[in-house]
Amino acid sequence: MKGQYKAVVIGGSAGSFSVVSRLLSKLDSNFPLPIILSLHRLKHVRSGLVEGISLKSNLKVIEPNDKEKIVAGNVYLAPSNYHMFIEHDGTFSLSTEEPLNHSRPSIDHTLSSAAFFFRAKLVGILLTGANKDGAKGMKDIADKKGYTIVQDPSTCDIDTMPKNALRIMKPNKVSSPDEILSFLNNLA
């Protein structure tokens, strides 16, 4: 699987912070791909989340500015109260457009735009959460022949989000957080 993918995109909502923290704390510090995180978060709290995730991460965690270039080995977190898209030139494009699925950042927006840019070279992962956001984005990744993993609903704090995805698409894997970690480390 080494060299097969160009990026990993992860969506999550309620309960996903601890899963993401755990993944980033156990990933190899030489992880070769950019990891793009779109997590639901409080819109009026701009600081704290990136610092919290950074605490245990082996990789550098950044909230990108608009038009920032995606660099391998960095972790990018969608800023609060902005949608985060992947632009056609491989940069981030932020937006204050309408919330989608009551969410800004919307996971669907990030995942779908990443699918459009990276196509089959993308790994899409959807974690625990209490919303239907992310389901369409995962389907878009699957439609572009990217590799898709949905967190096993039985391991989720709240299983609404994975279950909604599983209703409309068939992922390559349904995995526990430990299995997701093992998969990612095999990419390194």
Next chain:
Amino acid sequence: MAVNYSIRELRGAAEELTNKMGIPFNEWSQSFLKRRLLYATEKLGIRKHEQLLEAINNDEQKEEFSRHMTVPVSEMFRDARLWRTLRQHFNETSYNDTINVWIPDVSTGEELYTLLILAKENGLSDKMNVWINHNSKSILKDIENGIVGTRKLDTNSFNYKRFEGTASFDNYISEIEGGFQLSNDLLKNVNFVHGYFLNTAPQERMDLILFRNVMLYYKKDFHNTLKDYVDQKLKPGGLLCVGVKEVLPSPFSSRFECIDVKEKIYQKFKVLTD
């Protein structure tokens, strides 16, 4: 029913719309333009690009198109710390003359009313002149009538508390059918300019330009053009605010100093060497 452009089609469409409307759609970031066109054509019930070109020959349809191309969502006192910082700046600065403020892309008006409330609570209403631009006459009319974000009362009220305003947010609003209306009393010395901001800028030079979350929607290569344009309109010592996740393109260090890194407030030097 909508037009879902491919990237190749989008480039051609952007050029045609630019020529037809005098607005540089060809400088809009591509994914943003694609989304806005998808949204606008869906609202207008248009399935083909040729239909859109035909539709905007009609003034009424052109107006509708302009309305739907607007990003409608902002909120009052978004980034409350910015507004607290501006309040402090106004209170610490002695203005001999009027305070001129320009909002080149006023969106749906929340930022205007935020500014007007700040001015009122700090005794600056008579001193402040504000210019706002928008392509859509109907959106300008809504703003003039105080019809702003009718479904966002809770958010606006919450943000006002974080701004630490000196009154109650309820003082500024009245309930109307289907939402609320901001008080017309706030609208002192506001100039409503119908037209795209790069084509119809005010003649006056400004003490403050609120240019937040506007560059987001343009290609990076166009950011310097935008920066140079607003620079021309700003007085020496004036403030330029961009969005918290935007970056003023380099080079700017000979003309601007970033005086608040978190809120992205830039001050134009009082004495310029170039």
